[in-house]
Amino acid sequence: MKIVTQQILGGPDVLHTAEAPRPEPGPGEVLIALGATSLNSVDRKLRDGTVTHFGAPPFTLGFDISGRVVASGDDAVHPVGSEVFGMAHTATGTYSEFVAAPARALALRPPGLDDLRAAALPTAGLTAWQALDLAAVREGEHVLIHGGSGGVGHLAVQLAVLRGARVTATARTTNSDFLRHLGAGQVIDYTAIAFDEILSEVDVVLDFVGGDYGRRSVSVLAADGRYIGAQAANTPDDPRVRSVTGRPSASMLRRLGELVVEGSVRVHIDRVLPLSDAAQAHAFAENTQLRGKLVLTPWT
Template identity: 50%
Template sequence: MTSDAMKAITQQTLGGPDVLETVRVPIPRPGDGEVLVRVAATSINAADWKLRSGVVTRLGPPPLTLGFDLSGVVTEVGAGVTEFAPGDEVFGNIVSRNGAYAEYVVVPGEFLTRKPVEIDHVHAAALPTAALTAWQALTEVQPGQRVLVHAAAGGVGHLAVQMAKARGAYVIGTARAANHEFLRGLGADELIDYTTTDFTTAVADVDIAFDLVGGDYSERSLLVLTPNGRVIDAQGEEPLADPRYYRLYFHPSGADLAEVAALVVAGRLRGEIDRVMSLADIAEAHKLSESGRVRGKIVLTPWTD
């Protein structure tokens, strides 16, 4: 690998989508246990625009290059990496100030797994953060349990519906009526239009409620649980003082992602792509994601020039 420059999206300040800009920076080099990947596709998660705007400060102050998800081709491996070699197609996560909104990204090898040949880079890039969030939230789901998924048509929600069904659960989702047919096709057993119905009046005896909305949804979800039920919150900033409440923070894991990939290969899990856009149009892509009107994921592919 030479010291050639690459394109990347960076921001020098917190703010709206217009703070995102394309720059040229040196191609990074992998350290011990790391892998350099040529990015074929990445995708947008809600955390991206929350970090961009300063709502979430997990990565610290700018400058930042966002992007948690990636699918691409290994071009170089660091010392101690034996499971991957140049030319391997991989996908996974990177939680870093130097993320995947770039032509190349350095990733710890343990955060990656091999991309199944059954899916392309676009579909692989849509999965990692959303799929691992759902996977790690639903590890305790048992057959016959009632699982409530809020924002069921979103990037995490539509995967959570499928994973809960794969574990034998009865799945209830909250979503706009326009998305009900889509969710029934993914296996949802019962659907609630949150724009017209308060879910606390429409459902009860829930074993696991998965909050992907935030606000007061977790607190209200406590009202519909069984005595031993649990609320798993992937959005809230203020934890609730209730033993049935759990705040989930996903963690990158190539091992977990390999299990997700096995579900994909078996035909039991599919990621919905709302649209594919270029990193050249990153500001527009963030505006769309932030609108909350996206079904599944927005996937970003590198610049064409």
């Protein structure tokens, strides 16, 4: 089978296609024929060594998967033929024709949800959902979402609105209409306006940007406010500061998929590229202002 792999850490050019043996599903695992995967920011950070939890290369990137079960290990909950999607926490990555993944981490793909949107949802959607849960967002609260037009952010905006929150997003001005259509009541163009100069008494900040946004966001929180960060950020030592790590959850993912099918949540796919162009996809994500998600499909 084909995989995308890298021998060294570095820029997008280190990614290339290679041949590898098809994995065997272990106990509790299923083997999935890839329908689609998607690019997450962490893939780029793993590729260049900004984050290191894959260890040294060679390795294959990718967490998200949508596809069809073609073999099932002992005790695996999804039979052969099931259409599944999820966040496949495997050591082998999802930029691959076939992926062995823990069945319990995967949800059945609801009818009407295509591979592309299903592959765009898991990491971004689960992180957004779990960040809102961690903040215990209540109806009527003011939620500030940094990076609102990104993969995680555009889903977080919509999920916060569904919870009855009043949403302000930071994004560049070209994404302003996009975010208003998704339900944001206010969009702050961070290239022109410093959010901390115009906001105060914010109930919840979901930070999908990091850096000094941490410290600045805590300064605009209400006394009982909550700051949830999803990446490295300079934050003060403050009990209102928490961080989220997106975790697989089949039940949450199934519900997210249903929300997409019923039209309550829109997954915006900026573009679709084949895994044969993985290097180009990473370069594109790095050099352009992506809106929403970039989805990767198998080799043709």
